[in-house]
Amino acid sequence: MIEAHGLTKRYGPRTAVDGLTFRVRPGVVTGFLGPNGSGKSTTMRMAVGLEAPTSGTVTVGGVPYRELPNAARTVGALLDARAVHGGRSARNHLLCLAQLAGIGARRVDEVLALVGLSEVAGRRCGGFSLGMGQRLGIAAALLGDPEVLLLDEPVNGLDPEGIHWVRTLMRGLAAEGRTVLVSSHLMSEMALTADHLVVIGRGRLLADTSVREFVERHSAGFVRVRTPDGAGEQRARLAGVLVRAGAHAEPEPDGALRVTGLTAARISDLAHGHGVRLHELAPHHASLEEAYMRLTQGAVEYRSAAPAAGGPAAPGPWPPAAPGHAPGAVPHPYDTAAAAAGGRESEA
Amino acid sequence: MAAPGPVLLSEWTKIRTVRSTTVTLAAAFVVTVGLSAVVCALTNANFTEATRNGRNAVFDPTSTSFAGVFLGQLAVIVFGVLAVGNEYSSGMIRVSLAAVPRRGALLAGKTAVVLALVLAVAALTSFSSFLLGQALLGPHRTSLDAPHVLRAVVGAALYMALICLFSVGVTAMLRNQTLALGVLMPFFFLVSPILSNVPKVKTVARYFPDTAGSRVTSVLQQPDAPYGPWTGLGICALWTAAALLGGWLVLRRRDA
């Protein structure tokens, strides 16, 4: 369990994290989302005691990280995959960490096998690819067999097999009753991994709900309807009926209809009533991405229009093509703070 | 098949938009002129002692006013190394080669721009160093009208330009700026000067690019030298041509 109460972090005049209160429960994978610069990394760094909050608290199992009796065995974190001494081997890197935490050397080989690095355990990590570095970081996070895991962008640089593996791992860890908090920019990936979401924007809490609820609340679903191929008359008749019933029906490239505003059952009844046979009647949830875009749009736009940025966002000549997508898709300029933040990734 | 114009323009933009260009070239000027001036001033102040203790029986005011070249050339070398090396250190070489697939044209364009820039700075440095040096030498000064003096001053500028291009070639061969600096700096600062003073090795060290090339900066003939000032500069030019050729071959053959 991770709990934040009124968590606030200021850097000079800038508030990176602004009165965050949320709770990350055990047993589920909690996704931690937000635009660049929204304060995700800062929050995670405060959770593992790397930065001190300006005010408020963040606790792990009810205790602030720095007061945990054996922090390495309680909390495992992957914050920066590149934070490894380049000249040291993967095994030695983990051995150092294990010794610091009083963990046996046997566990080092266990986690190396778990992340699939056994064969390269003796090689210098300097030569590791980003994906291998990521695996090593995950091994380090798992070293103490911790109850609480914090992973920042864990699938960065991994190949499809690795991405699938990380997803399975996180769901498995949560299923064992552990607390898993994972940040990511990949909405489609998050949709497959997370059960619960904490969304922040400009350092403030925007949402703290289940994924399903989040998607339902912030976007509209649709139903794909297909009439027999070659029976254009049936399709036209159905479209007419649906529109009269208050729905919005758009043709899809493959000849199906994309219907919004009516449930599948209602569409079925209408079709039935008008003698239209259906070859497909498939309800679709809107994507997590779409829901996310709607929610954070305000946060992003506010940032773009901030006076520090020197002017409002120039509207992109290529607006989002897909209907129903939030206008947050237009390219937004980075604020000057982000540019000045140097090597520090994203959370400027 | 990029025409030379666009490549030159593009390389000019590359070189003028990084700070290291200004820093290294300014350093070359300041170090050469400054150090030469200090040596000249000190020589003037302690003339009798300086010439008596010096190994040269006859005093050469021209080469005294180029005393700073030995150190200033290091900045010129860094300029040459960075001009090529930063493409490799950043991975930008792949963007450059995708834009200019003819590798010879890319290297030639870069070399031409480096040459133009370094020649301008070296000429300014050389004349400034000479004129300031002579002014500080007071009664012991010489002038541009004196025999061979103009040759030495122009030669000093050419020498610095050649050393710079030599570094360009070596860096293109090594494809790594850290490595190139690690090879060139110790060579010009330590290895070559030391070997030039070891009795037997001396005869070989004479043909090193810096030893051979810098001969042109002194007006006095050295009786033991097997070649004259222009031949010396020619030897240096051969080294430079070889380095650039090597760089071109490596760039052409190797995967980027």
Added chain:
Amino acid sequence: MIELHELTKRYGDKLAVDRLSFAIPPGVVTGFLGPNGAGKSTTMRMILDLDRPTSGRVLIDGRHYAQLREPVKYIGALLEAKALHPGRSARNHLLWLAQSNRVPVRRVDEVLALVGLSEVADKRSGGFSLGMGQRLGIAAALLGDPRILMFDEPVNGLDPEGILWVRNLMKRLAAEGRTVFVSSHLMSEMALTADHLVVIGRGRLLADLPMTEFIDRNSRSAVRIRTPQPEALLDALAGAAVTAEPVGDGAYEVAGGDAAKIGELAAAAGVVLHELSPQRASLEEAFMRMTAESVEYQAGGGSGTAAAGPPAPGGSTAEGSAAGGSAGWGADWGQRSGGGRRGRRKTEES
């Protein structure tokens, strides 16, 4: 159009790319997939003539890359996000690139605005985040307004807005009739972006197919049905020798079923359907089945904390709309020997 003919690259005794032949057509987004070490990056570098093929060749609109006059106007590429001098500003980086290929200088400001970097155009690019570097790389690729675009992992480091923006950009470029060739490790992202797929493993071509065909060939399909009259429907289906399994939540699934046929059967029996959804496996599943043999580093399964076991059903989560929703289909991911090379097909020379 990019065409590869028997393209081969050997490093010592390691064959990185092995007689690759395929063509990347204009007008669609072509995804380039493969496990780590499959040879994707080497192939992309050979397309740009950065790496020399051991044998075989690449043609860009019928010509070798080195023969292109002002290549930036033919093909724009993003290979690495931060392949630029950290001390040079974004504008100057684009400026030299524009000058080298006689691209009008005003185009620099156009592409900067397009990728949303106008505000930071004069800042040292060394201070850019990975995402900003990625945007600058995309700007460089677009600079010459080329007919062919190639992107290696373009969404790396971008935030969700950036990812959506890049996806829409690629679709838009393809819709304008350009050739768009993009590699990615993110299957869920690729499923939303690409129309056509080229898959390689261990340097060899594994598939060159439209997305839907790729998924159909490399995974099982099913039809999900839901009805207020399950008895009547099951009877109707049984009459046509179609078996439906209950999958919980009041729904049934027909493995390998044809939605149109089931629709007709239901209509004939007068059964009302509340759902009739063809279920397609995810691109990820199809990809995993196909490339299982050619993965270089495979994470260990059983030994430790939690990696073992099939992934938990993902059906509860929201499904990407274009992916056709089948998040919970991973139950047989563990068995990854079977699918192997089944979907492999020789490429037509074009």
